[in-house]
Amino acid sequence: MEANHQTAGGTETVSVSFLLNGEHIQLNVSPVMRAVDLIRGELDQTGTKISCGIGRCGACSILVNGKLAVSCLLLAYQLEGASVITIEGLSDQDEVHPIQKAFLEEGGFQCGYCTPGMVMAAKCLLDSNPEPDRQAIQEALSGNLCRCTGYGGIIRSVQCASSK
């Protein structure tokens, strides 16, 4: 964390700089601002979702230095110096990531609201364990809730992505 600043309104802010999907970000934020609000609000990267706000559903999952994190429990300033990957960083305009392709083909989503978080959790799993068994899949996705699919399609998607 760097120097403290005062905004016009008299509220204290802190400066934070980090890499978001490879792009350098530097800005002043309120010390109590959550990472999820910075990402969704200030930075308008709305692929990251918000649902419970207390770390229980995984809708806001992002990768911070390669590790899965719930951005509703992180403060924005805690991203200082980190490399952050959100769902937007997984694919470019034309090409979807193989995990995303698997979700598309195996019906790993319905409303899609849990999907960005789910895909990030799946990526985190497959990065470290390219051929996860049933238990590993359950373990890795246990922090991500989905109300629509019953997880059947999600499991098939991860299995499909892992065999590739």
Place this chain on the structure above:
Amino acid sequence: MAKKIRPDGKEKVTGRLKYLTDLAFSNMLYGKILRSPYPHARILSISTDKARQLPGVQAVITHKDVPGLNGFGIVTPDQPVLCKDIVRYVGDAVAAVAADSVETATRALELIHVQYAPLPVLDSPEKALEEGAPLLHPNGNVLHRAGFQKGDIESEFAKCAAIVEETYHVPRQLHAYMETEGGVIVPEKDGSLTVYVGTQHGFKDRFQLARILGMPEEHIRVVSSPMGGSFGGKDELNIQPYGALLALSTGKPVKIHQTRQESIRSSIKRHPMKITMKTGIDQDGRLRAHQTTIVADTGAYATLGPAILDFAVEHTSGPYMIPAVDTKGISVFTNNGVSGEFRGFGGNQVTFALEGQIDRLAAAIGMDSVEMRRLNIRREHDLGPLGQQIAETNGALDVLQSAAAVYAEKKPSSQNQDRWKRTGTGMAITMHGGGLGFGRMDPAGGRLSLKEDGKIEISFGFEEAGQGILAVIETITTEQLGCAKEDISIMIGDTSLVPSSGSTTASRGTSMVWHSLQRLKKPFLQKLLTRAARKTGTKEGQLSIGPGGIWENGECRLSFRELASEQAPIVISTQFDFPVSPDPIDSAHFLYTYSGVVAQVEVDLLTGRINVTELHQSLSAGPVVNEMGYLGQIEGGGVMALGYTLMEDVIMADGHYVTENLDSYLIPGIKDVPFNLQVKAVESLPAEDDYGPRGVGEIGTIAVAPAIANAIYDAVGLRVSQLPVKPETVLKSTEERGVLHGSQSSNSGGN
């Protein structure tokens, strides 16, 4: 074979799809709603001065600021938008604020001073029905009574060899859509209003908002799609009125996105019910008499409470033919939140009770429960449960046969290797009505156009909440017209651009899309071909529609773009009603779907924990439109019902929520569900059936609870009568009967 990918898929998996709660506009303000801290109180005074003075606050509104009707409700507008004298539940709104930031709006709420005089809290239907109980509404505390009688119940009971009577309790379930309620309401320069908020019936929201705002409907545009889940929960208005009032009073876009706590506090839930069933069977295994009373806790306001009770009454005897039926239901106002529409619509509750009765009765006369079901099941030509003619199918027997085969295969594997665990297998079946029912306005419609740019636009007033209506529209439209998916564009969920199609509820979407296309296709194709014939100078009879355009002799002669160019668009619309029974029986359904469920559980005798290891669903709902969508609806519905059976209960104490977020209200996670969910579609329909595919949005949630309950009995001899089934209940029951010590075999206990 290339997999069929949903039209909204790519945007969803890449995170690029903008949900309505993701939208931002310049100059946008943030709204917050002040809700009552009391479940029942009189409002003595409201002071907003301090809140108004807080820098950054741009508007504070109360009941004084509602220009039109200060009330909402899909059928009866008995819920105040902003309460004036009385609050009736802890979600009742008293004031709302728009400010520069969420933080300022939140702080402003704390500065609004409301004086309340608490009133006695009616926290159960029993209390609300007591003599002398305070009246929550002018007509008293009974929202609705419904019933159905046929045959001579007493004389049929007299013929019975066994009678089982049981009272079943089912909990208050949270929809738990992952996207909480929200969106942005934008005042436009011309004085109109655009409401970007998810709902299941944009036109109905527009109607309700117009009434509240005192504004013509045409001045309101509702953009209602996409949504991050709804399951019935967003059909009623939620934050729209507050956003709209604040936007009008500030002249700026106002965003409201409820936090999960705010959502749980204010949203509707599934009706808790107490269901008492007394059912008799003769010595041959024939059901003779079935008597039911249903008491539903409908909470503080009406919303769809009456229709849900009617639905429950209709489904009380399920797919069985019983000579004497006597059903009485009552839906009672209380101060326990608000109960309303939820996937299954009252069918889930009564099916749990009914299928519990069936297993108990089979045991009571020592008959195989599958055999007993077969003996009593409805046949193709039988009348519906209210004595109405229904679309004839053999669905009930089809799903029973299918489930029975699975059951026969799974049942013998009920031996558990682990001495501290027991395995059990159970089954249940059901039938479920689609559409709103006889006597309820249930209009549908759609529009096909060839646009100037050569796209064939298909539009409906439906919303995409995740259920896959876009994929259904794409599949049915391309199949019926013979064109490719690249040739069409789909328009839904925007009252300024689409025709009214009725609500996106009651498993009616798929049906209505198919029925619309049946009506639209012929005149539309005719117009296309006539124009093509003129343009190409070929006889109409030699032309046909194909991928990309108009075909002749196996070749594409004219692209849709060429066909469209320099001419007025071709537009064909249709309006019709959801098919109903020819018999004028109020609320009776005509199109039914059927399911048969087999569940296998493993019960840990030491912890009481129940693990569902297998869940098989067989469905009869006509042809499958989109395989992946169908599978997803049934799997997802099944798991939602698994949660209902074993985990979920929005607990309230004295009218206050005890479960406030997803840490105390648990929904199934990936570890709670069987790794392999099985879905089998029995697609056959009678040759003369011309009602096409039925929707499957609800049917996958209905018969799961009783199948699991029956499996629990099979495993440890506990007769389940209350949901969710808690480990403590299992332990208490197994301890009492000495199951752990093997003093009694697990299946002989029970009643």
